Amino acid sequence: MKLTLLLTASLVVSFAHAQSNAPAAGAKTQEPSYTPAERPGDGKPVCGLGASFHAGRRKALREALGDGIVVVRGLPDVRDYLPFHQDKVFWYLTGVESPNAALVIDCKSGREVLLLPKANTGRESWDGELWDADDAWVKELTGFSEVRDSDELAAVLGELVKADTTLWISMHPNVALAGCYDQAAGTDMAIHKDPFDGRVSREQALKDALTKQFSVEAKDFTKKLNELRRVKQPEEIAAMRRAGRAGALAMAEAMRSTAPNMGEWELDGLMSWIQMREGAVGPAYHAIVGSGANSLVLHYGDSSRRMQDGEVILIDYAPEVDHYDSDITRTWPVNGKFTARQAELYDAVFEAQAAGIAAVKPGVTIRDVESACSAVLAKHNFSQFVRHGACHYIGMEVHDVGSGGAKLVPGVCFTVEPGLYEEKTGIGIRIEDVVCVTESGCEVLSRDVPKDRATVEKLVTEQGVLDWLAQRKQ
């Protein structure tokens, strides 16, 4: 998840043998162990991936823009009784996990102002420590030397914005946990065009307000920021590795616990739990847990059917850890043994994914990687069962920003996820991992979940949490 539309016809190219960074067929992946991950802070506020990481991102944006005033707003309070999750763009530039915060940067002078809500001791007695402008720890934790009340945003901008100032804002749709710009933009536009609604997006509302208050038309810095976001820093890659590991352990546990007549929702819930146990704040996207014919429904999200003996189950589900996503798919037999046809399709997808991963290196594009996958599927005469592209960028959003035609460089992260979907037999097979481009090839960030057919079959027959619970009942 989320697959991208298949835009190009499969190119038939010869299959290159897997490079050393791709798993050999039949190789046994190390058994995951259950050492629960730490949560940062042990109950105390943290500044994202560290003050220096976020300061570095602000500096890079400042240098990319050269001149002008940047204003970025965080999200308001949540509307429901769920935890607050910060907007991705604001978080990337600050690491601050507080509602009603804002950031102002003067690109030329380098002055940076963090704006936080006023102290509210009444609310803190109910909610615990909140970020506010009066907290002495904020400056030390975040590295901001200037922290002001959010109510002063207009005053701060009033000091800085003149008639000829270039005012920079983000028009990227605000997204938080499990959010993605493509989905958000579509919904925002539909609401705006709705004859019984018509409201503009939060970004447009900010732009309109700035024009009205300062007679300056704000410009969008998204293109410049996205160039930075496409190439991950070491701290980001480490977070994506944590997300990959949490997702891998959850997927392996789902394999162990699978049995005929189990509800799809049981594996959905089980994986959500193991992910959280391993440090996730939540899902990177909704679980796709498709048994039988549901394995053909690319974004099936109901998890409401009982899986049957003889079917495959396709699970596409991964967590978000420290604001970074993973995206993992595996397919396995509900009863622990692939049928001949299931195995035939599985092996082709496995080979295609290995070819795709082997093709990853600096200088090529993700289109080249997709071609490497589709060539293998074509070689096996399975092209008619292909329904989606094999790659998309991933980072803070599950479909992360970046151009598909751009050359890969070290630090770029994306998925490799070929799939085959045979309507007639109700067999859908997809295998997906997240890779990060290195100097010589790539690192598979989700490598801890087995995928060779023999290991997968073996894992399904092992005792899982759900097996143990079923036994305890007696």
Added chain:
Amino acid sequence: MKLTLLLTASLVVSFAHAQSNAPAAGAKTQEPSYTPAERPGDGKPVCGLGASFHAGRRKALREALGDGIVVVRGLPDVRDYLPFHQDKVFWYLTGVESPNAALVIDCKSGREVLLLPKANTGRESWDGELWDADDAWVKELTGFSEVRDSDELAAVLGELVKADTTLWISMHPNVALAGCYDQAAGTDMAIHKDPFDGRVSREQALKDALTKQFSVEAKDFTKKLNELRRVKQPEEIAAMRRAGRAGALAMAEAMRSTAPNMGEWELDGLMSWIQMREGAVGPAYHAIVGSGANSLVLHYGDSSRRMQDGEVILIDYAPEVDHYDSDITRTWPVNGKFTARQAELYDAVFEAQAAGIAAVKPGVTIRDVESACSAVLAKHNFSQFVRHGACHYIGMEVHDVGSGGAKLVPGVCFTVEPGLYEEKTGIGIRIEDVVCVTESGCEVLSRDVPKDRATVEKLVTEQGVLDWLAQRKQ
């Protein structure tokens, strides 16, 4: 969760002995068993709690309003990659779990029109079966004889709305899974008043659009609908019973799995999973998992601390099942044995809750129940440790609609949740259950989770899922 502010001074009244519907101290609650709940439909669309339930709610609203045209809109597509959850008001009146749907009712003639999105086969090949106006199964499933395209809403209203028509809409803030009108209304108002945003709520946007298009000022039917919502129908009580049971099984498993040095997030994730396993679609509100001094933070939501030997852990967490919420709190010792002071405070809260539950019957108010709780705490000279009221309505929203001064009648559901919070010792104790008023008293809908001190201590020492996982590692 979510506690209500303590509005009235505690009334010192004499303690009435628990009635038969309140648990006797020391009584052993039946051990929960792990029979996973069914999900309705086994992969096929369902109409909420059944077509006749929702038709009955429409009829009751029609009769309450007498005349005029009702228009209610469901929610648009989600902005993030999470499952769609319908707005509560729209769902209550239709049972339809589809984005971009609407309902029109002519109160006088009884004509009812369901509006659904146009068929979109391209999207269905990716997402599976979607509700659309062309689906023949919709009429049979929902009982609506007239189903039209959502695009025709203006045309349908154009037929029905004349210059003197009373047009009825809901100004209740739209809320879905884990949403609640009090939180939503506050955030909507803050956005509207924000000088850098200023957008109106979805409800106000609809009202404005209707005024503009039909020159009629729409009236709010919320007050009439809330009177209906306050008294639960048998189908609703059954759903709340399912929610109570799923929450109870999750809470009991958290007790079994608790051990010193465990992360609060581990119990948060464990409970989320067990709830889903037992049929929940998600949480009714975010988990409050407070160990040690965090037990004093009434809405603590970080779940990021490791609990320590000798502390209590207070968990306030429950699921939503079939659009209805539960709300359960238990407090237990991390090491399985309450200290003398913890036990003293615990026993007082336990006694207070029993007194509150014993006071529930038709004819009294929830204020009377709160007084029964606070009288017990006052008797023990613990009033200085009381920080919140003991009751709030519950239903489709965790703080459900209804007046605190209204007389109780059979079918009204609310929480009974006294608590004591001693800053000096870092001990917070709360015990909370959901009750439903019956002809003679009440039914405790969350009764399957133990609360007498001895059973709670025993459960903590039993082997839980997390214990088993820790063993498997070796």
